[in-house]
Amino acid sequence: MALLALWLAWLIASLAVGNGLVVPSFTDTAKEIGRLFTEAAFWRAFGGTLWRSLEAFLLSFALGTGLALLAALSRPVRAFFSPIVSVLRTVPTMAVVLILLLWTSPKVAPVIIAVLVLFPVFYASVLSSLDEVKKEYGDLASSFRVSGVRQAFLMYLPLAAPPVLAQLGATFSLGLKIAVSGEVLSSTAKSLGSMMQQAQGFLETPRLIALTLLTVAVGFAFEGIFALGNYLYGRKRR
Amino acid sequence: MKLVHISKNYGETAALKDISLTIGAGEITAVLGESGAGKTTLLNVIARNVSYTGTVEGAGRVSYLFQSPKLLPNLTVEKNLKFVLDKNDWGKIPLMLEKVGLAGKESVLPHRLSGGERQRVAIARAFLFPHDVLLMDEPFSSLDLSLKKSLLSLTGELWRENKETVVFVTHDVHEAVLLAHRAVLLHKGAFIADIPFAGEPVRDFFSRPPEEETLVRALMRE
Numbered sequence: 065m066a067l068l069a070l071w072l073a074w075l076i077a078s079l080a081v082g083n084g085l086v087v088p089s090f091t092d093t094a095k096e097i098g099r100l101f102t103e104a105a106f107w108r109a110f111g112g113t114l115w116r117s118l119e120a121f122l123l124s125f126a127l128g129t130g131l132a133l134l135a136a137l138s139r140p141v142r143a144f145f146s147p148i149v150s151v152l153r154t155v156p157t158m159a160v161v162l163i164l165l166l167w168t169s170p171k172v173a174p175v176i177i178a179v180l181v182l183f184p185v186f187y188a189s190v191l192s193s194l195d196e197v198k199k200e201y202g203d204l205a206s207s208f209r210v211s212g213v214r215q216a217f218l219m220y221l222p223l224a225a226p227p228v229l230a231q232l233g234a235t236f237s238l239g240l241k242i243a244v245s246g247e248v249l250s251s252t253a254k255s256l257g258s259m260m261q262q263a264q265g266f267l268e269t270p271r272l273i274a275l276t277l278l279t280v281a282v283g284f285a286f287e288g289i290f291a292l293g294n295y296l297y298g299r300k301r302r
Numbered sequence: 303m304k305l306v307h308i309s310k311n312y313g314e315t316a317a318l319k320d321i322s323l324t325i326g327a328g329e330i331t332a333v334l335g336e337s338g339a340g341k342t343t344l345l346n347v348i349a350r351n352v353s354y355t356g357t358v359e360g361a362g363r364v365s366y367l368f369q370s371p372k373l374l375p376n377l378t379v380e381k382n383l384k385f386v387l388d389k390n391d392w393g394k395i396p397l398m399l400e401k402v403g404l405a406g407k408e409s410v411l412p413h414r415l416s417g418g419e420r421q422r423v424a425i426a427r428a429f430l431f432p433h434d435v436l437l438m439d440e441p442f443s444s445l446d447l448s449l450k451k452s453l454l455s456l457t458g459e460l461w462r463e464n465k466e467t468v469v470f471v472t473h474d475v476h477e478a479v480l481l482a483h484r485a486v487l488l489h490k491g492a493f494i495a496d497i498p499f500a501g502e503p504v505r506d507f508f509s510r511p512p513e514e515e516t517l518v519r520a521l522m523r524e
Contacts, residue, residue, distance in 0.1 A: 201372060201374060203351070203366075204368070204372045204374075206351060207349055207351065207364070207365075207366040208365070208366065208385075208427075208431055210386055214385060218374065218376075218377060218381075218385055219374055219385075223374070223376060
């Protein structure tokens with residue numbers, strides 16, 4: 065229903081404005097999507113952006129999970145990372161991209177910026193899940209002097225994982241969005257971001273909208289894949 | 303087991319004030335008092351889960367029966383028991399499950415059990431875990447009357463097998479009189495009375511021993 069409403073709003077706006085450069089028609093955009101699928105440059109850009117998003121996603125996941133585990137075990141580590149995570153949450157991403165471009169390459173800057181955005185998300189999510197498990201079952205483990213290894217593999221990891229896994233799809237989409245923004249600002253070669261920037265520069269609005277819609281579709285697809293994985297994992301556990 | 307001059311503060315608040323207590327081997331001691339009297343803190347001191355001043359002698363290994371069953375939802379009944387036990391003790395699980403009436407439920411996940419069955423698993427876990435002292439923190443408080451009756455009787459039966467030392471926190475005077483040899487009363491962290499009960503637990507659920515009135519009066523400080 066929401067998608068239908070958006071589509072109708074687009075049709076009405078396109079008819080009302082009557083200028084394809086400002087609001088392109090649905091048919092022009094659909095044709096552009098078809099054309100993009102036949103271009104080798106698009107697939108190279110698509111692969112590049114997807115690879116950078118995945119890199120950032122996996123790096124943030126490993127970093128966020130690892131450091132959250134350390135923070136859950138040690139108060140000093142938690143105290144050390146608390147202000148760092150707060151700063152990362154509020155830092156303006158576009159400003160950081162500009163700084164990163166001075167220090168790194170246009171290929172690396174979007175990855176780092178996506179890591180800087182995703183890391184606090186993973187860190188907070190894993191840490192709060194571990195805290196919940198500790199609150200609920202920590203006294204059970206300590207009263208029965210259960211070994212750390214058993215606690216980690218039979219209690220903390222399996223019980224903290226489901227809420228974190230449930231967020232993976234949304235977090236990947238966020239990472240993709242940030243990586244593409246970073247690519248636009250960095251003019252990264254072989255990227256959806258730079259294709260969008262070129263389309264905007266040449267006033268190819270249908271192409272710009274088509275690229276945007278395809279990016280959104282990739283995000284949706286990954287959210288769907290993660291949701292399906294999560295559903296199957298949950299069903300197996302029941 | 304001997305508790306000598308035990309005190310415990312949470313910040314400015316004194317949770318336990320200079321408690322000294324001797325608990326005989328094989329004795330079930332009920333600890334009663336209003337909320338905030340320091341009952342659970344006393345259990346945590348015996349279990350060495352919190353820091354305190356004073357000394358606890360002869361507590362050895364402790365086992366725990368919590369108010370809620372605290373079963374890990376991702377583990378089956380059998381795996382929940384294995385979680386707290388040493389591998390050498392895993393062989394005792396089938397017999398214990400039979401005793402608590404859960405034979406055949408080894409591979410069932412906790413959410414598929416009734417509330418009473420979950421508490422039976424917790425009782426099995428508490429008695430299976432090798433211990434010198436069993437600490438019970440209001441394990442029957444949230445149960446309906448018939449479930450309370452059957453689980454009190456099950457706990458009594460399991461206790462009779464080895465007659466271990468038990469410290470049992472409860473709000474319920476009737477529960478204390480049924481299951482304990484004596485009751486220790488606390489008020490705002492201080493010891494106020496030690497009332498012994500005649501005879502051996504577990505007493506008949508429908509009996510009303512005279513100590514019950516004494517206990518109620520002592521609790522109400524009349």
